[in-house]
Amino acid sequence: MSHSNLPLRLPATRRLRVYAFDPQASLDLGSTRFGHATIALTWNDPADGLLEPGPVNDYLEVVDIDPCSDKFYPPIDLNAVEVLGQDGLPPSEGDPRFHQQMVFAVTMKTIKLFERALGRKVIWAQSWNNEKKTYQPTHKLRIYPHALREANAYYSRGKRALLFGYFQALQRSAGASWIFTALSHDIIVHETTHAILDGIHPRYSEPTSLDSLAFHEAFADIAALFSHFQLYEAVYDYIDRQSGQLDQSGLLSGLASQFAKGATGRASLRDFIDKSPNPDLLEGTTEPHDRGAILVAAVFDAFLSIYRARTSDLLRLSGIRPGEGRSLHPDLTARLTKEATKSADHVLRMCIRALDYMPPMDVRFGEFLRGIITADTDLIPDDRLNYRLAFIEAFRNRGIFPDHCLSLSPDNLLWDEPLVTDPDDPGFLNTADILNEDLNLLPEYRRGDITVTAENNRRKVWYWLVQPDLRINDDRDSPENRRLKQFLAQARAAFSTDSAEADLEKPHAAEAFIEREAATLRGWGLSAQNLTALREGLARADSHFGRWQVFMAAMSAQGMHIKRRVEADRAWEDALGLFFNIPDGDRLHTLSRDDTSLHVEVHSVRTTRRAGPDGQDIRQLVIEVTQRRRGYLDPDVQAAQDRGEGGWSEGDFTFRGGATLIIDLRDGRLRYVISKRIDDQARLDQQRRFLLDPHDLAFTYNQGRMGEPFALLHRH
Amino acid sequence: MSVQAPQPPAAITVRMYRGLLGDCFLLTQTLPDRPPYRALIDCGVLQCIGAAGSKPATKAATVHMQDVATSLAADTGGVLDLVVATHEHYDHLSGFLLAFDTLKALTIKKVWMAWTENPTDSQANQFRKTTDSALSALAGAVKLTALAGDDRLESIRDLLQFYGDLDDIAGLGLTGKAPQALDKSPRSCAGALDWLKLKAPDQVSYLEPGEVVKFGLDDSLTAYVLGPPRTMARLKQLDPSAGAGREVYLTKPDEVAALQSTLKIHQGQETIVANDLPFSTRFSLGKDETAGFSTAVLYDDPQAKDRRIDAEWLGSAETLALKIDGDVNNTSLALAIEAPGGDVLLFPADAQVGNWLSWHDQTYPAKPAKPDDPVRSAPDILSRVVFYKVGHHASHNATARAQGLELMTSPHLAAMIPVVETVAHEQKSKNNPAGWSMPYPDLYARLLAMTQRRVVRGDGQLADEQAAFQDSQKFQLSYDGANPDDPLWAELRLATALPVEPAAPE
Secondary structure: OHHHHOOOOOOOEEEEEEEOOOOOOOOOHHHHHHOEEEEEEEOOOHHHOOOEOEOEOOOEEEOOEEOOOOEEOOOEOOOOHHHHOOOOOOOOOOOHHHHHHHHHHHHHHHHHHHHHHHOOOOOOOOEEEOOOOEEEOOOOEEEEEEEEOOOOEEEEOOOOEEEEEEEEOOOHHHOOOEEEHHHOHHHHHHHHHHHHHHHHOHHHHOOOOHHHHHHHHHHHHHHHHHHHHHOHHHHHHHHHHOOOOOOOOOOOOEEOHHHHHHHOOOOOOEEOOOOOOOOOOHHHOOOHHHHHHHHHHHHHHHHHHHHHHHHHHHHHHOOOOOOOOOOOOHHHHHHHHHHHHHHHHHHHHHHHHHHHHOOOOOOOHHHHHHHHHHHHHHHOOOOOOOHHHHHHHHHHHOOOOOOOOOOOOHHHHOOOOOOOOOOOOOOOOOOHHHHHHOOOOOOOOOHHHHHHHHHHHHHHHHHHHHOOOEEOOOOOOOHHHHHHHHHHHHHHHHHHOOOOOOOOOOOOHHHHHHHHOHHHHHHOOOOHHHHHHHHHHHHHOOOHHHHHHHHHHHHOOOOOOOEEOHHHHHHHHHHHOOOOOOOOOOOOHHHEOOOOOEOEEEEEEEEEEEEOOOOOEEEEEEEEEEEEEEEOOOHHHHHHHHOOOOOOOOOOEEEEEEEEEEEEOOOOEEEEEEEEOOOOHHHHHHHHHHHHOHHHHHHHHOHHHHHOHHHHHHHO | OOOOOOOOOOEEEEEEEOOOOOOEEEEEEEOOOOOOEEEEEEEOOOOOOOOHHHOHHHHHHHHHHHHHHHHHHHHOOOEEOEEEOOOOOHHHHOHHHHOHHHHOOOEEOOEEEEHHHOOOOHHHHHHHHHHHHHHHHHHHHHOOHHHOOOHHHHHHHHHHHHHEOHHHHHOOOOOOOOOOOOOOOOOEHHHHHHHHHHHOOOOEEEEOOOOEEEEOHHHOEEEEEEEOOOOHHHHOOOOOOOOHHHOOOOOOHHHHHHHHHHHHHHOOOOOOOHHHOOOOHHHOEEHHHOOOOHHHHHHHOHHHHHHOOOOOOHHHHHHHHHHHHHHHHHOOOEEEEEOOOOOEEEEOOOOOHHHHHHHHHOOEOOOOOOOOOOOEOHHHHHHOEEEEEOHHHHOOOOOOOOOOHHHOOOOOOEEEEOOOHHHHHHOOOOOOOOOOOOOOHHHHHHHHHHOOOOEEEOOOOHHHHHHHHOOOOOEEEEEOOOOOOOOOEEEEEEEOOOOOOOOOOO
């Protein structure tokens, strides 16, 4: 039969069954119709890579080892016909292979949700390799579905893994003897979101203020909460029963109900409908989850306003007045469900997009609001449906205000754009040269390439940012200056490809570059003595960045025919809120690591491509740059150390400053610099007071536990 | 009263043994022409945890305990009218372990403990059963050699030292424990409590919150029992801020059960039953049967050692150990002792916030014998406090502010802190790199202000303390004259009114 050789078209999706909420909701009579859901993952996305038993693909590796039971659970093969033929294994608490399937499916779904809103691929947080003195990419996030015996699940930064616990419930209302957090849709989304957020903003896990840890929790809850609204049947049923209203507490507005019943006896872990918000609420709340809950409630409130605005016409057309409790026509319920789903999708996407528009560290809730408003304004200039006003009002009602904002009008909440637009002005922040020459901005589709490209770009931007502004003559566009610029770009390309470790067998690309360009350097005035010093410095440096610093010192050394434009460097320092050199006036010696060099670190460079509803196409480069300063609990010690007195000593804590830069890739224009100054004394005082107050987060003293900040937050 | 006046014959002295990070207080009441009445409130010092070489001051203090016991026995003539054992922690009871041979010879006429130690109280038994089985499981975990060296294990070991000998703790909560003998040294704090119960049979009182107890010479002293509270909500509150996140603080039996079954599996006990495992055996393999599975290869990859999770469950065990530590502190027997004339001495032991707050939940007595009988309130009692034994060595969470210290408005207020700062700072661990913050600076500053610097410390500067008490109209400060450079004890003497004649029996 010849047609047996005809290739068959690959399926579009791989369908996997999961519990829609958790095993208990699937048994409740009220919710049993929508207790199970099916997640459809793209069949052939090259970014996902090969799907192997585990499941393992290029994003995730599910490793089912259970140290508490001293057992290993063999992995599921999602390509087995028994799985393919029936949309995955049927939901089951008793078969660990179903647990593997569900935790994989929900995590993948969450990843794809973020990628769609962010306009790029998700990258996991890097890990610091102390031997090689560099960050290393994390290719695959590991998932342990049965890691612990406790009512807890967390994202472990050190292990680059999600750890899910299970426990035996004493509370009979939980409806099962064993409760598995790996079977709770909400908990999986929540933990995955922690991991994704950590990949975007690695410094957000540091407890610098009441808001910083609370934000991590709140954002993870926001993602979990709004993912409920993708469950069409559940939303339909809910709207039907509530006659079109969404503002009653219930399955949709609460989180992790089985877990909560098993662990605490409450109906849900957290419920986010607050009936009587007040503007003093945030001020008086100091527990991180409680504080986070206020932020989530604000976002949920914005969602309710948007839903009401989108559905008021439908209800009027049908002659329904809100709250009269009439039963709805099924067609109307279906339309309302669509609007609810769409509103939730828009709200969640607005929140995710805001992540790129936020400072790299020490985040505050008010800055999240500014991020939401600015990101949305960039993509959708015309706010016809008043989404942004809905957010502003919901935040205002709960007392979430940004610092230094004149008013809460949408214009005032936008981040500031750079003031100087004349390229010849010494205060102009020039970003064109980094874009034109060295970055690899082509989208990659294989995950291995994505992480390599991202790391390569990161190093180049890092070198570029810290390099002094060098010119041979005053005309910015002269052939000499253009040649120098090109030379530096080549240098960045060469230096950035070096592996980090000191490998004596083969010369570094950096050293090879210097040998190749020795004549050029001599032409620019590098003395033989300085060239020798440069060679020795390169051989001695213990990291790729150290080599670049040595090179830059040589380029701006005495005797070179290259001028350093100090005013331009100052302008950058001023905009970024950090310092490339110890500032004048004998201050801020606490910036130096060993009293010689300052450390400025670019820890993230990302490109995004987003499409708006009216065909808008936004392409941006987002760069996060930070600097550390030694902080001391005693203000007098701080002052002395800042002045460089009393001998160098390890700080009691790390204080960070820095900025997020957003560059428009279409024209190379620097759009925003969202900075937090390293010399902000008030912010330093705030962080010190926060760390000294054991009433709020006693574990901040426990530096030993900082390795698992999320574990502890979840345990208490 | 002028300074030159002769010493009033009626007085109470509070003696604090110095040089101990631990409580050891001797209360003496004197009346004209009467033998004195002596009460010992706790007798303990912090265990020397870890390598003694890194903690010279801690080590020295445990040796010092023997001198304290000898002095105690000599100065009391070997007779204690009352011993108050506030709670089951080493720094309050270890004298009975470290200096047992000296203290076993004492005559102890009466013993007070909190209701939580009452073996016939079902609430107390339930609480202790959870605590004991948790301690026993934790002691078992510490002994697992496969995990030796893990930071969390070390931290658990440190916390367990508050209860005594590891082997003894491992046996806690087990049935069929051998009855204790009076001449055999206890090895754990639970053992010390049992020994005291045995020492004064039929003379042990388990005190209830709200109880009012007469004692002392001619029953002229009144003890108001402030805590520990009976309400679980108070008992579990360790830190000032309350909220959803704090609700799960009290150690729960299911956490303990989880640890027990984990332990059973790791010790390879034969009593593992289906109920100990989450999945049927047909879905699971042993650790040695994983050959050929790709995910097992990932797990065993030597390059990814740091991603393994073999000891991760110790995190919850450590949290459990911390919770128990706080729970036991909150079972502190907190007493306000009223002298004739109305002055009050406050001994809260190591009560944490929930215990403090609960003082305001009841009247004293809680249920007056007759409806019209007068009752006292906590604010009334606190307003008459002239002496405060600072709770938990002046740590950050064991002195309530608005509902506690700020209500002690007497202009005569004085305080004693059983603390040795160098020892506290030696307690460095990965979790507390700077050691313990005792006294906690904010609290200490407030104490100095409220007492006009009348604070006596276990490691105080004698000249400073004497200067501060120079103008005190209530107290006379004196020290152990036998060791003028580093006195063994400090004493505050409070003149009291003569007791009112007890009413003739009807």
